[in-house]
Amino acid sequence: xxxxxxxxxxxxxxxxxxxxxxxxxxxxxxxxxxxxxxxxxxxxxxxxxxxxxxxxxxxxxxxxxxxxxxxxxxxxxxxxxxxxxxxxxxxxxxxxxxxxxxxxxxxxxxxxxxxxxxxxxxxxxxxxxxxxxxxxxxxxxxxxxxxxxxxxxxxxxxxxxxxxxxxxxxxxxxxxxxxxxxxxxxxxxxxxxxxxxxxxxxxxxxxxxxxxxxxxxxxxxxxxxxxxxxxxxxxxxxxxxxxxxxxxxxxxxxxxxxxxxxxxxxxxxxxxxxxxxxxxxxxxxxxxxxxxxxxxxxxxxxxxxxxxxxxxxxxxxxxxxxxxxxxxxxxxxxxxxxxxxxxxxxxxxxxxxxxxxxxxxxxxxxxxxxxxxxxxxxxxxxxxxxxxxxxxxxxxxxxxxxxxxxxxxxxxxxxxxxxxxxxxxxxxxxxxxxxxxxxxxxxxxxxxxxxxxxxxxxxxxxxxxxxxxxxxxxxxxxxxxxxxxxxxxxxxxxxxxxxxxxxxxxxxxxxxxxxxxxxxxxxxxxxxxxxxxxxxxxxxxxxxxxxxxxxxxxxxxxxxxxxxxxxxxxxxxxxxxxxxxxxxxxxxxxxxxxxxxxxxxxxxxxxxxxxxxxxxxxxxxxxxxxxxxxxxxxxxxxxxxxxxxxxxxxxxxxxxxxxxxxxxxxx
Amino acid sequence: xxxxxxxxxxxxxxxxxxxxxxxxxxxxxxxxxxxxxxxxxxxxxxxxxxxxxxxxxxxxxxxxxxxxxxxxxxxxxxxxxxxxxxxxxxxxxxxxxxxxxxxxxxxxxxxxxxxxxxxxxxxxxxxxxxxxxxxxxxxxxxxxxxxxxxxxxxxxxxxxxxxxxxxxxxxxxxxxx
Numbered sequence: 001x002x003x004x005x006x007x008x009x010x011x012x013x014x015x016x017x018x019x020x021x022x023x024x025x026x027x028x029x030x031x032x033x034x035x036x037x038x039x040x041x042x043x044x045x046x047x048x049x050x051x052x053x054x055x056x057x058x059x060x061x062x063x064x065x066x067x068x069x070x071x072x073x074x075x076x077x078x079x080x081x082x083x084x085x086x087x088x089x090x091x092x093x094x095x096x097x098x099x100x101x102x103x104x105x106x107x108x109x110x111x112x113x114x115x116x117x118x119x120x121x122x123x124x125x126x127x128x129x130x131x132x133x134x135x136x137x138x139x140x141x142x143x144x145x146x147x148x149x150x151x152x153x154x155x156x157x158x159x160x161x162x163x164x165x166x167x168x169x170x171x172x173x174x175x176x177x178x179x180x181x182x183x184x185x186x187x188x189x190x191x192x193x194x195x196x197x198x199x200x201x202x203x204x205x206x207x208x209x210x211x212x213x214x215x216x217x218x219x220x221x222x223x224x225x226x227x228x229x230x231x232x233x234x235x236x237x238x239x240x241x242x243x244x245x246x247x248x249x250x251x252x253x254x255x256x257x258x259x260x261x262x263x264x265x266x267x268x269x270x271x272x273x274x275x276x277x278x279x280x281x282x283x284x285x286x287x288x289x290x291x292x293x294x295x296x297x298x299x300x301x302x303x304x305x306x307x308x309x310x311x312x313x314x315x316x317x318x319x320x321x322x323x324x325x326x327x328x329x330x331x332x333x334x335x336x337x338x339x340x341x342x343x344x345x346x347x348x349x350x351x352x353x354x355x356x357x358x359x360x361x362x363x364x365x366x367x368x369x370x371x372x373x374x375x376x377x378x379x380x381x382x383x384x385x386x387x388x389x390x391x392x393x394x395x396x397x398x399x400x401x402x403x404x405x406x407x408x409x410x411x412x413x414x415x416x417x418x419x420x421x422x423x424x425x426x427x428x429x430x431x432x433x434x435x436x437x438x439x440x441x442x443x444x445x446x447x448x449x450x451x452x453x454x455x456x457x458x459x460x461x462x463x464x465x466x467x468x469x470x471x472x473x474x475x476x477x478x479x480x481x482x483x484x485x486x487x488x489x490x491x492x493x494x495x496x497x498x499x500x501x502x503x504x505x506x507x508x509x510x511x512x513x514x515x516x517x518x519x520x521x522x523x524x525x526x527x528x529x530x531x532x533x534x535x536x537x538x539x540x541x542x543x544x545x546x547x548x549x550x551x552x553x554x555x556x557x558x559x560x561x562x563x564x565x566x567x568x569x570x571x572x573x574x575x576x577x578x579x580x581x582x583x584x585x586x587x588x589x590x591x592x593x594x595x596x597x598x599x600x601x602x603x604x605x606x607x608x609x610x611x612x613x614x615x616x617x618x619x620x621x622x623x624x625x626x627x628x629x630x631x632x633x634x635x636x637x638x639x640x641x642x643x644x645x646x647x648x649x650x651x652x653x654x655x656x657x658x659x660x661x662x663x664x665x666x667x
Numbered sequence: 668x669x670x671x672x673x674x675x676x677x678x679x680x681x682x683x684x685x686x687x688x689x690x691x692x693x694x695x696x697x698x699x700x701x702x703x704x705x706x707x708x709x710x711x712x713x714x715x716x717x718x719x720x721x722x723x724x725x726x727x728x729x730x731x732x733x734x735x736x737x738x739x740x741x742x743x744x745x746x747x748x749x750x751x752x753x754x755x756x757x758x759x760x761x762x763x764x765x766x767x768x769x770x771x772x773x774x775x776x777x778x779x780x781x782x783x784x785x786x787x788x789x790x791x792x793x794x795x796x797x798x799x800x801x802x803x804x805x806x807x808x809x810x811x812x813x814x815x816x817x818x819x820x821x822x823x824x825x826x827x828x829x830x831x832x833x834x835x836x837x838x839x840x841x842x843x844x
Binding site for chain 2: 381388396
């Protein structure tokens with residue numbers, strides 16, 4: 001019965017969402033406070049209902065209720081607890097319910113924490129949020145019902161794809177969705193601002209934490225997915241420019257642009273209409289990402305079963321949201337006051353160029369991702385646009401971005417003195433160039449671009465530190481510790497955000513250019529040298545697991561004769577569903593990862609003796625861990641920024657009202 | 668707003684705004700044309716065509732020209748050179764067959780009868796030398812291109828669209844009919 005209640009709760013959440021979408025908006029239009037006040041409790045009620053239905057499905061998953069189609073297809077009674085739960089969102093229907101839950105969650109958060117918002121703005125935001133929710137509830141109820149029963153029901157489930165039984169992937173979708181859906185809040189704020197025709201510093205101060213929160217979640221989600229691809233798939237690849245990866249990367253890029261341009265609106269009240277456009281675009285890309293992944297229009301690992309009906313629904317929804325919001329933008333953007341003017345050399349310009357390059361990057365990724373679809377539809381030619389394309393287009397576009405970042409963080413608002421900044425940075429620039437030249441000559445390969453990228457990464461690391469030291473006032477009198485303490489959290493947010501990015505850039509450069517690979521068969525006792533390590537194959541044994549059989553190899557890793565570690569890669573063959581997976585073994589060091597994959601046994605004749613050998617692949621992924629460390633530091637930066645005083649509840653209000661009164665008094 | 672004394676500074680502000688806008692447009696155009704240039708130059712090498720065996724027989728790509736090839740691994744065609752990681756097999760779209768040679772580890776999901784996508788090029792002897800084997804699908808997913816090829820040949824019966832009602836026997840690994 002609980003399953004039916006869960007289904008019913010979705011329908012009730014839909015009706016509440018309809019109420020929330022229409023009545024507060026109507027109230028805001030007519031200035032009716034009572035109607036506007038309705039938004040808050042309804043938003044919370046909507047969350048309760050959808051949480052109940054989510055809980056009902058989890059309950060059914062935990063109890064392995066195989067009378068529910070969704071559970072039969074995605075669960076198995078032998079599966080560990082975590083993967084029973086994550087089975088819920090490993091599929092189309094369940095992940096839509098998760099989407100709907102998160103939309104309602106963010107709506108309720110705006111209702112609870114947005115008490116200080118002007119009532120009309122809040123009710124409009126909640127109304128827009130509910131409209132998006134309505135789309136997803138309808139989607140759930142019409143084409144993608146996770147509560148569908150089956151009769152007669154089987155006594156065992158089909159299991160979850162063992163490739164997906166991994167903690168990295170269990171948490172990857174929820175974080176990604178928190179990021180995708182988090183952008184719906186900025187979207188709702190942008191649409192509400194367009195309706196109200198008012199964008200000011202207060203608006204930016206409200207939007208930025210939501211965008212930042214979405215950015216943090218999106219970053220974590222992407223990193224988890226990348227980490228999963230890196231070690232679980234056994235490809236040793238952390239990014240393949242797969243359409244589905246691009247689908248999550250595009251909103252991330254736009255969101256990155258958004259959190260930067262929102263600073264300009266907040267501090268300088270300029271770039272307003274641009275920021276609105278970014279907020280609309282960011283969420284549109286989230287929806288596009290869902291469309292790409294869920295409709296199965298593209299060939300990819302992640303594509304679930306193709307279903308045109310669903311594809312058309314998402315496409316229609318996408319058209320309504322993007323078309324509607326852009327139309328509103330076109331009609332209302334004139335109402336937004338023009339911002340203040342800034343000099344060509346100023347922090348505003350720096351941030352604008354950041355936005356320009358990021359958005360150009362998005363355009364390139366967008367083209368590369370959708371061009372094959374377009375070509376297929378128009379000519380029937382099937383092509384694949386892969387890593388070589390993006391490495392030649394997107395990657396070079398990021399070079400000026402990083403170079404300008406080093407400068408821009410030191411520029412003043414409104415008008416900056418480029419000469420002073422240049423003279424401050426000349427040693428850092430010199431050091432980076434020198435380092436790049438030295439790296440170029442010491443590298444085994446004559447990869448000029450790799451050296452250039454190392455130089456750029458170093459440039460950004462040093463420039464970020466230089467900026468921090470200047471802000472703290474290093475070298476000037478005063479207690480250093482006090483000066484460090486006095487820095488606002490936002491400074492640390494920017495410092496860690498940029499530092500993490502720079503470190504990740506170094507890691508990407510290293511692993512993409514200086515990694516080594518060995519791929520051959522190995523007999524017991526055989527040794528190879530790779531990345532400065534000596535790896536010995538000690539043999540392999542068969543294993544039997546809960547629902548799989550495995551071959552486990554044993555490798556000893558030595559450096560300079562001393563044993564560093566023993567690695568045990570395995571290849572597993574699962575029973576339900578029948579599938580084999582590679583369990584790579586990793587040894588991580590700052591210098592690089594040693595990554596070993598073993599495959600099936602074969603017997604060959606060596607000196608007329610039958611010998612068993614194994615296919616083995618060993619990588620040395622140079623500086624791979626820098627990439628992960630950099631990403632984690634970026635997330636830390638986002639969290640610091642999010643915890644800045646000015647975003648905390650209550651604080652924005654006081655200072656804003658003070659400012660507003662001042663402005664009024666000034667007029 | 669329209670007070671007379673304010674007109675003059677407002678006008679210079681407007682012209683300043685206009686000039687800034689021109690800067691912005693010029694910069695954007697520069698960046699966009701740079702991006703367009705990069706995209707156009709990458710289109711030559713960064714993009715690979717996908718073909719199926721029939722298309723190759725119809726219109727043979729030049730030797731050494733890189734493209735993706737997809738189809739089903741022909742049952743019984745798979746051989747392994749003892750003591751190496753050199754593999755030979757054929758793939759088919761049920762009409763034509765192409766011989767494949769590949770050196771390296773095969774992906775987890777590589778099996779005879781299963782759909783694969785390969786990256787590589789034809790050599791002089793009409794053998795496709797694969798540099799990469801993509802069998803990135805699970806037990807109920809086929810590469811979309813391969814499905815399209817099979818549909819074109821009229822042999823695709825694996826009806827995934829109605830899979831809601833279609834709960835297969837838990838013991839039988841799904842195979843292509």
